[in-house]
Amino acid sequence: xxxxxxxxxxxxxxxxxxxxxxxxxxxxxxxxxxxxxxxxxxxxxxxxxxxxxxxxxxxxxxxxxxxxxxxxxxxxxxxxxxxxxxxxxxxxxxxxxxxxxxxxxxxxxxxxxxxxxxxxxxxxxxxxxxxxxxxxxxxxxxxxxxxxxxxxxxxxxxxxxxxxxxxxxxxxxxxxxxxxxxxxxxxxxxxxxxxxxxxxxxxxxxxxxxxxxxxxxxxxxxxxxxxxxxxxxxxxxxxxxxxxxxxxxxxxxxxxxxxxxxxxxxxxxxxxxxxxxxxxxxxxxxxxxxxxxxxxxxxxxxxxxxxxxxxxxxxxxxxxxxxxxxxxxxxxxxxxxxxxxxxxxxxxxxxxxxxxxxxxxxxxxxxxxxxxxxxxxxx
Amino acid sequence: xxxxxxxxxxxxxxxxxxxxxxxxxxxxxxxxxxxxxxxxxxxxxxxxxxxxxxxxxxxxxxxxxxxxxxxxxxxxxxxxxxxxxxxxxxxxxxxxxxxxxxxxxxxxxxxxxxxxxxxxxxxxxxxxxxxxxxxxxxxxxxxxxxxxxxxxxxxxxxxxxxxxxxxxxxxxxxxxxxxxxxxxxxxxxxxxxxxxxxxxxxxxxxxxxxxxxxxxxxxxxxxxxxxxxxxxxxxx
Numbered sequence: 001x002x003x004x005x006x007x008x009x010x011x012x013x014x015x016x017x018x019x020x021x022x023x024x025x026x027x028x029x030x031x032x033x034x035x036x037x038x039x040x041x042x043x044x045x046x047x048x049x050x051x052x053x054x055x056x057x058x059x060x061x062x063x064x065x066x067x068x069x070x071x072x073x074x075x076x077x078x079x080x081x082x083x084x085x086x087x088x089x090x091x092x093x094x095x096x097x098x099x100x101x102x103x104x105x106x107x108x109x110x111x112x113x114x115x116x117x118x119x120x121x122x123x124x125x126x127x128x129x130x131x132x133x134x135x136x137x138x139x140x141x142x143x144x145x146x147x148x149x150x151x152x153x154x155x156x157x158x159x160x161x162x163x164x165x166x167x168x169x170x171x172x173x174x175x176x177x178x179x180x181x182x183x184x185x186x187x188x189x190x191x192x193x194x195x196x197x198x199x200x201x202x203x204x205x206x207x208x209x210x211x212x213x214x215x216x217x218x219x220x221x222x223x224x225x226x227x228x229x230x231x232x233x234x235x236x237x238x239x240x241x242x243x244x245x246x247x248x249x250x251x252x253x254x255x256x257x258x259x260x261x262x263x264x265x266x267x268x269x270x271x272x273x274x275x276x277x278x279x280x281x282x283x284x285x286x287x288x289x290x291x292x293x294x295x296x297x298x299x300x301x302x303x304x305x306x307x308x309x310x311x312x313x314x315x316x317x318x319x320x321x322x323x324x325x326x327x328x329x330x331x332x333x334x335x336x337x338x339x340x341x342x343x344x345x346x347x348x349x350x351x352x353x354x355x356x357x358x359x360x361x362x363x364x365x366x367x368x369x370x371x372x373x374x375x376x377x378x379x
Numbered sequence: 380x381x382x383x384x385x386x387x388x389x390x391x392x393x394x395x396x397x398x399x400x401x402x403x404x405x406x407x408x409x410x411x412x413x414x415x416x417x418x419x420x421x422x423x424x425x426x427x428x429x430x431x432x433x434x435x436x437x438x439x440x441x442x443x444x445x446x447x448x449x450x451x452x453x454x455x456x457x458x459x460x461x462x463x464x465x466x467x468x469x470x471x472x473x474x475x476x477x478x479x480x481x482x483x484x485x486x487x488x489x490x491x492x493x494x495x496x497x498x499x500x501x502x503x504x505x506x507x508x509x510x511x512x513x514x515x516x517x518x519x520x521x522x523x524x525x526x527x528x529x530x531x532x533x534x535x536x537x538x539x540x541x542x543x544x545x546x547x548x549x550x551x552x553x554x555x556x557x558x559x560x561x562x563x564x565x566x567x568x569x570x571x572x573x574x575x576x577x578x579x580x581x582x583x584x585x586x587x588x589x590x591x592x593x594x595x596x597x598x599x600x601x602x603x604x605x606x607x608x609x610x611x612x613x614x615x
Binding site for chain 1: 472473476477480483484494495497499500501503505507508510511512514515516518519522531532534538539542583584586587588589590591592593594595598599600602603606607610611612613614
């Protein structure tokens with residue numbers, strides 16, 4: 001058996017130009033970026049920066065031009081993403097629309113939905129959030145209870161979502177709801193896409209343990225949306241959502257989200273010979289993860305489904321990113337001052353607190369390993 | 380996989396399963412795997428070397444096929460030796476993964492196969508992920524050798540392999556229980572070799588000091604520049 005079939009990532013001819021373009025944009029904007037934001041980059045929303053990327057043609061890169069996209073190669077997009085993440089650029093505002101909601105609309109959406117949402121998304125100016133988890137449906141997503149009742153004029157939605165990243169800045173939500181009354185588990189679920197300013201939608205912030213506001217509760221009280229809010233097929237929501245999750249799991253954000261910390265370690269402590277072996281070890285793991293992520297991107301670009309590989313990349317990437325701050329904390333000189341305001345001290349302080357979330361968001365470690373085990377023929 | 384590579388792998392699998400002396404492999408042309416076709420060789424690349432050595436590791440082949448292929452090739456013998464161990468380990472880890480899966484699917488305790496227990500599933504998932512990392516690292520290092528300079532990649536790949544061996548062999552033994560600890564059961568030929576390779580051609584200390592110093596020399600912004608510059612050599 002082969003645990004991981006390699007798909008060669010053939011670097012596009014435009015790679016050098018794209019890297020230069022992103023590095024130029026970064027050098028023009030980075031004066032405003034705080035070190036701690038750079039160690040958390042795809043969670044940091046900066047609408048002005050997203051709009052700038054939109055103007056530069058770096059959002060919705062692989063979408064058709066008639067929807068505002070740029071019809072670039074998926075591997076070109078991969079290069080842009082990894083450059084932005086390695087630089088710690090604040091890409092959070094448009095991230096979900098670019099990664100998930102846009103591609104989902106291209107796959108399942110109606111012509112009207114595409115025309116309404118995609119151009120704004122590709123411009124880096126329209127943002128989306130994804131309503132999946134609920135108080136009673138976390139890892140066991142099939143426990144979704146939010147209902148959408150069909151009427152002559154549309155749907156009436158009632159219920160609640162939770163842990164909804166970016167709901168406070170999003171213009172639209174793609175919610176998984178129960179459209180078939182009395183249906184159970186995976187059956188009878190559908191995806192509805194509607195504007196966040198629809199009457200009856202209420203967002204309440206949830207502040208995380210580090211004092212940051214990333215995710216939210218979203219309440220729906222008799223929210224009326226038209227019939228054409230339905231994305232894809234009625235009752236097919238479960239399948240559509242699981243396909244979408246593979247897009248979420250294998251990208252460079254799974255091993256580069258806190259890359260800034262390694263950069264600051266090299267810059268501030270690299271001359272300490274006692275720390276160099278750890279730098280070597282972390283570089284080795286980073287390089288390996290990048291090989292795996294690029295192979296998965298290449299498989300995806302060939303139109304194949306890399307769900308198993310994506311789970312592997314996410315599990316390994318999460319473990320790596322959680323281990324980095326702990327390993328650095330363990331080797332720093334005993335005199336190192338965690339309160340001296342240095343970039344290293346501040347990013348380390350933050351990541352030691354936020355790292356537990358890495359193996360929760362986008363599918364917990366236990367769920368991912370369950371997926372991997374099923375792929376191995378266990379269960 | 381290219382058609383040539385597939386044929387090569389089929390031949391390697393057959394030969395490595397049955398061959399008892401290295402001459403059979405020499406006659407089959409493995410000694411000239413990396414020699415150009417114009418010079419009478421197979422005209423293979425380092426991806427082919429990785430594929431063949433991976434099969435040798437998977438089959439538990441005991442003779443020095445790595446030396447047969449690589450000894451005539453000019454270059455840094457430590458890097459080449461490390462590459463051989465990475466490739467062999469990629470195959471051997473996949474093999475002990477397969478053996479572990481078969482075992483837990485068959486062996487019953489508490490009235491059901493071990494594979495039904497989540498604790499066992501989660502543990503084998505970790506073994507699979509570690510094996511996957513080594514397979515990716517080996518393929519990545521092979522590409523770098525094709526471009527000439529693989530100093531960074533082989534350091535990274537060997538270190539990652541050493542890490543995976545430590546984690547992976549422990550899980551395979553844990554899954555097998557006491558039977559895997561017997562001389563009779565065919566798990567130890569793989570796990571003992573793997574643990575030996577961990578020390579050969581650079582242990583963790585050797586490669587981590589070397590790569591760490593090289594990365595620090597590149598500077599804080601230099602690491603990413605270097606990683607991307609090197610992989611961009613694979614322009615299609």
